[in-house]
Each structure stands twice: as structure tokens, then as C-alpha cells.
Amino acid sequence: MAVCTDEFFALAKTEAMGWDMPGLPLVVVPHPLAKRGDAECRAFAADVLDEVAAALTADPETLEAKYRAKTLQGRSGRRYRSLFESEFNAPDAPPTLKGPDSIEALNRLFLSRGWTDGLPVLPPTPARCQAML
Secondary structure (H helix, E strand, C coil): CEEEEHHHHHHHHHHHHHCCCCCCCEEEECCCCCCCCHHHHHHHHHHHHHHHHHHHHCCHHHHHHHHHCCCCCCCCCCCCCCCCCCCCCHHHCCCCCCCCCCHHHHHHHHHHCCCCCCCCCCCCCHHHHHHHC
């Protein structure tokens, strides 16, 4: 079982599939958590407590069927424009995202979305990925 924010559900689903766990229970809370107060975080936890308990105690086959089929609809009122070519869940995830050209702009974007704690992010360009491999 894993807990993730709605912003990272598609990534978590893709990772679970990549590890051959397409039915991994993914419990979703609102994004971002970093700048929320204690009371709001407690409320989020209370909202998913029953789902967490069920994910830890329910029959594995039932869980796998339920979570294999789980998707999230695009959030209405989303404050961010999608970085991907389309809204997606893991099965049709695009291979890359369209982001800013400069490292500074990319870091500002990641920070504004709550994807980083402010430490620098070096984008994994195709050339950098190839060099790593």
C-alpha cells in the first residue's frame, strides 16, 4: 500500500505497473501537503483512514481487482495547467513532459507545484538519461 497526493497518482500507478504490481493499493490525498497546517493534514488523514485500514487488512485478490481499475478524474478547479500532452492515467502515459527550457524556470515550476522542497532539480533530458545508461 502507498499513500500519494492526487498530483502524483499517475506516476505512482505507472511505477506500480513497472514493478509488476498493477493492483497496488494507492490511497490518494490532496496535493500539496507541504504548506498545509496540522489541522488540515489531520483532516486529510481522517478522510482516508478507513481506506488505509482496508488496504492493510482486506483480501489481496479483492484489493488487486479494486486498485488495478482505480483511476482519477481530472480535478475540477485544478490550479495547474497539465505538463503532459493529455490528461492520463498510467496505461497511456506519455514518455516525456513539456517543461521550461531553462533549469531556473524548471526549478521555479517544480517549487510552485510543490514537487520539490527547494533543493535544485536537474532535468533528466534524453541526453542525460542516455549518458547515465
